[in-house]
Amino acid sequence: MKRIVTIQDISCVGKCSLTVALPIISAMGVETAILPTAVLSTHTMFSGFTVKDLTDQIVPITEHWKKEKFAFDAIYTGYLGSFEQIEIVSKLFDDFKTDSNLIVVDPVMADNGKLYPAFDEAYARENTKLCGKADLIVPNLTEASFMTGLPYKTQYDRRYITDMLDALAQLGPRYVALTGVSFEEGKIGVMGLNTETKEYFEYYTDRVPVSYHGTGDIFSSVVVGALTRGKSLEEAFRIACDYTKETIELTFREKGADLYGVDFEATLPKLVQRMA
């Protein structure tokens, strides 16, 4: 069985980061080791959340793993808590990178034109450096604009997106994909660039007119699970777009919009079937 490690926080309530990555990637048939970077009472969109930073645990944990000679078919990072954590994770990449494994960085730090409350521009720059060490990065448009210095736009044409992808490719990853891309009213999806073949790829679904927290983490988790199971880049993104869209649609129908996140548990059986 393939094994990956995912490095992100545990938000105890409010489905995102490890509480979605672990169940989803496991259900896709991939052993999912975790490295929790912090424990929060909720994700940071609730007010008054508590945080216990676990930065001082990362090195002892990975030192033990090195002694045990653990290896991972993919290393997947999401929300990281601090500048210092990014530096430590960057060293972890050096320790656990092999010729055949895949480093996937979702540079979670911003959305809708703004950085998340915990982050500043210095964090964004360090996160950009970390992306340079990845094989695949999956920023949204806001994150990509912080990373490339290109302006954040809500109205744009194909040239804007391909320029953004080209600028992201300059950072170093083999594959770059922009999430939340929409060229047509009522449609949303992903456009990416495979720098090895120099080919762009894209896939769109109907847009469900609501947004939930944690759906980016669900999307990235599915991409990681599908790639680790041997799906092609294009197929992995198609599966992730379809699953995310269906999950948002079902959640909106069943309970309307809220902060808790989407009911991915209800759509998991279909995802498992698609992986069979």
Ligand code: PXL
């Ligand atoms: O979904 C990304 C995410 C993960 N973890 C925490 C967050 C966020 C986004 O705000 O606050 C703690």
